[in-house]
Amino acid sequence: MPNSTIKEQSLSPTTSGNLQIKPTPQESAPAELDERIWMALAAVTEKKAIDTVVLDLREIASFTDYFVIVSGTNERQVQAISDEVVDTLKKAGEPVLRVEGYKTAEWILLDCGDFVVHIFGDKARKFYDLERLWRESKRVELPPEFAAVGSSLRSES
Numbered sequence: 001m002p003n004s005t006i007k008e009q010s011l012s013p014t015t016s017g018n019l020q021i022k023p024t025p026q027e028s029a030p031a032e033l034d035e036r037i038w039m040a041l042a043a044v045t046e047k048k049a050i051d052t053v054v055l056d057l058r059e060i061a062s063f064t065d066y067f068v069i070v071s072g073t074n075e076r077q078v079q080a081i082s083d084e085v086v087d088t089l090k091k092a093g094e095p096v097l098r099v100e101g102y103k104t105a106e107w108i109l110l111d112c113g114d115f116v117v118h119i120f121g122d123k124a125r126k127f128y129d130l131e132r133l134w135r136e137s138k139r140v141e142l143p144p145e146f147a148a149v150g151s152s153l154r155s156e157s
Helices: 006-012 036-046 075-091 122-128
Strands: 051-056 068-070 098-100 107-110 115-121 138-139
Touching: 036 051, 036 075, 036 115, 036 122, 051 098, 068 075, 068 122, 075 107, 075 115, 075 122
Parallel strands: 068 115
Antiparallel strands: 051 068, 051 138, 098 107, 107 115
């Protein structure tokens, strides 16, 4: 199946009796992140965001370089996390380009150009599951002060 597409390979997981196993996404080193991403990470941590994940999309997407994905425990916290990121970046002279979903606060999207911050409520995070949708991306290893808050909302089977 050397000339088959990825879609065809995923629909037919075996070739000549050999199971094709995809490698797990590699982790990127944290030092390569833009200073604005570090500011956003500090802002979400300040507001006690949980399950912080950064995905490196540079090799698979053209519209942005990174996703910063976090969760809040309720609508007010999701909005507070969003407000903190917007205020932090604005004070640094790097305003957020667009904010979507603020009123409903189930999933707030902050478009920062080179990166997008996704702030989810618990149910929306599980439903949309961006980590699964963008599983071809590399997960960026975060220092403990950013990664340690909260635990994974996703249960692995």
